[in-house]
Amino acid sequence: MGPSLSIAGLEVRDPRGRVLLSVPALDVPSGALVGVEGPSGAGKSTLLFALAGLVAARGHVRWGAQDILALGSERRAAFRRETIGMIFQDFLLFEELSAADNAALSALFHPRKARAGLRARARENLTRLGLSGTGARNVTSFSGGERQRVAIARAMASNAPVLLADEPTASLDRAAADRLIDDLVTFVRRTGTTLIAVSHDPRLIARMDRVLRITDGTVSGDTTPNTAEGAQ
Amino acid sequence: MMAVWNALPALWQDIVVMLLLLAPSVVLGGVVLRGFAPWPLVRAILWRFRGASVLFVALIAISVGMGIGLLAQERGLRQGTAQAADKFDLVIAAPGSEITVMMASVFLQPSDMALLDGVTYNEIANAPNVAVAAPLAFGDSYGAAPVIGTTAAFASYLAEGHITGRMWATSSEALAGTLVPLDIGDSFTPAHGHGDGADAGAHGGAQLTITGRLAPTGTPWDRAILVPVETVWEVHGLANGHAPERGAQIGPPFDPAYFPGTPAVVVRSDALWANYALRSDFTRDRETMAFFPGAVLAQLYQVLGNIREIMSLLVLVTQMLVTAAVLLGLFILSRLFRRQIALLRALGAPARFVFAVVWSFGAALLLAGAVLGLGTGIGAASVLSRVVSARTDIVITAPLGWAELHFLAGFISVTLILSLVPAVMVLRQPVVPSLRS
Structure with a gap:
């Protein structure tokens, strides 16, 4: 089981002091699938970056017993390395590398003894995400959906129990997005991963256990979609 | 440490x-x-x-x-x-610029220089411990090759004795440097002067034959034609360094009365210390200057x-x-x-x-x-x-x-x-x- 999330008094301001995000309290149990929706500029991605400890913020963001905001820059990085995987709208792959090398990117900065295991897990993730046999191919030949799968395999190569996704289907056409949603949800449910996904995609949001709505930097809604999957 | x-x-x-x-x-x-x-x-x-x-x-x-x-x-x-200056232990010339004399004698760059007379030359040649005292005579050329008058001893010393063919025996014979485009047996007429200004007809009567080729020296002398110093004097209508009754003689000793003059004498002595003694002896105000080309190069x-x-x-x-x-x-x-x-x-x-x-x-x-x-x-x-x-x-x-x-x-x-x-x-x-x- 991964860590649960507990937020208390989270506040992110811009350099001028304007409040970008304010979350007084929020709890997410381990293994939950949480969608974050809301208008553009409302603070959804800021929330995601705050959860990953990538922005300066006040308050507490506790993953299990660890308050990531209380850590220094390098310890936050170490925490992300072990605990949090991230995927982005435009995949951010290294175009010159193969799918396998992209998926096993974190092996480059993990200790030598962990590298073989990471590479094996990256290959396994690619297979689980329907990309078996494509590891040696350069990602420039991949479709958008395939690229995002490689990005997911990369995010999960270190067996992180938490996956933060920023608009994972926004760069995909409908059919590709639907296939990716299926694979992503299946993957995280099978591995027990906590998924927090910022998205404008109603079909992705509909597959979540819980949906947070962010408006003007605050959580204005916290609902549970009425789906059979979410009730399981 | x-x-x-x-x-x-x-x-x-x-x-x-x-x-x-x-x-x-x-x-x-x-x-x-x-x-x-x-x-x-x-x-x-x-x-x-x-x-x-x-x-x-x-x-x-x-x-x-x-x-x-x-x-x-x-x-x-x-x-x-x-x-290139290695073979030129000591050069003695009329007072002037050491660099000019070095450039002319070692690197064969044409230059106008004052001449040493026969008395001085004989004094140099007869000084103790002098093994080679070679007068040099410049001024002629054949194509791109300067024609240099000197002695057989110096030519042999320059090539360390490695001469293909044979040394000259008369004033109408010459040795070719290794880069000179003339073969043994070829004849040529030296021109007066160098380069574009050379006068090919000035020495029209002179016909010289190559009898040998010097081994490579890695110096500008590889492109030179060496002739008996007497030849240079003769083609310029001067006495050839010897009294008329010995006019066919090639090489030293020279008769001071018939010595037309030389711009530089290359000296090699038997011992290193003797070079310093000779330099001292022939460094004389308004008469001669003696210098080591190596030392000038070092400067x-x-x-x-x-x-x-x-x-x-x-x-x-x-x-x-x-x-x-x-x-x-x-x-x-x-x-x-x-x-x-x-x-x-x-x-x-x-x-x-x-x-x-x-x-x-x-x-x-x-x-x-x-x-x-x-x-x-x-x-x-x-x-x-x-x-x-x-x-x-x-x-x-x-x-x-x-x-x-x-x-x-x-x-x-x-x-x-x-x-x-x-x-x-x-x-x-x-x-x-x-x-x-």
Whole structure:
């Protein structure tokens, strides 16, 4: 089981002091699938970056017993390395590398003894995400959906129990997005991963256990979609 | 400590200096890369920016090559000229410019000079310990080859006795330097003067035949035709150094009454110390000057040494500018892959890993440029050597020396240290704006 999330008094301001995000309290149990929706500029991605400890913020963001905001820059990085995987709208792959090398990117900065295991897990993730046999191919030949799968395999190569996704289907056409949603949800449910996904995609949001709505930097809604999957 | 250092053989000193110069880059590389394997990413970035990377490597290679080429060439030139003067232990001439006399006698550069008379020549030739006292006579040419009058003893000494064919026996015979385009048995008529201004018909009656070819000497004398000094005097309508009843004699002794004069006498003595005694004896106000061409060259090197330092400084400044441009370029390039850098941070890569990637990218360009520059420098020095050799007939070889290797090692260490700067600057970029850009 991964860590649960507990937020208390989270506040992110811009350099001028304007409040970008304010979350007084929020709890997410381990293994939950949480969608974050809301208008553009409302603070959804800021929330995601705050959860990953990538922005300066006040308050507490506790993953299990660890308050990531209380850590220094390098310890936050170490925490992300072990605990949090991230995927982005435009995949951010290294175009010159193969799918396998992209998926096993974190092996480059993990200790030598962990590298073989990471590479094996990256290959396994690619297979689980329907990309078996494509590891040696350069990602420039991949479709958008395939690229995002490689990005997911990369995010999960270190067996992180938490996956933060920023608009994972926004760069995909409908059919590709639907296939990716299926694979992503299946993957995280099978591995027990906590998924927090910022998205404008109603079909992705509909597959979540819980949906947070962010408006003007605050959580204005916290609902549970009425789906059979979410009730399981 | 100094005693230990001085006790080391020169080769070991060079090796130690080389290792000391390389040590900072080795230590730096070890510290920066320890525990990481950034090469797949570095290769990916190099490939993505291959055009700019090739340009940077070429810039560095030209800059390094220029430095190495100049260093090697300068040393080669010094060694070549020193070797050319090797056979000229002592030169005695009328008072004037030592450099002018040296350029004329050693490097065969035409020049107007005052003459020594027969009495003086005989005094030189008969001085104790003088083994060879060769009068030189300039002024004629055949094509591009200067025709030099001298003695058989000096011609033989110059070629260390290695003459294909035979030594001249009469005043109508000559020896060809190894680069002269005449074969044994060929005849020619010397022209008066040199180059475009030479008068081919001035010595119309003279017909000289090549009887032998001198072994290569690596000096401008390889392109010269050597004739008995009597021949030069005769074709100019002068007495030939001997009384009429001995007019067919070739070589010393010469009769002072029939000695038309010589601009320089090349002297070789039996012992090294005797050279100093002779120099002292024949350094006389308004009569003669005696000098060691090697010493004059050393003085020239000293003057040129200052120029060399200025050139070295210019090369250094050029390299610093190129390095600064490359480092600035690295920083600009790193801005282009700042999203990937931010991604690495988002995935939990330690700052030191990101630092290692950016530094390794710069280091790869600098090392590739330095290695290519080494090749470029060797090539440039080789081409320059051939050009200078072809123009001066001084054999110049500019092989790679320790000075160039030290220069390269220093360049590598300094630039690898400097490339920490763009790596630090990249690391200071905020992650989230880069991810969102």
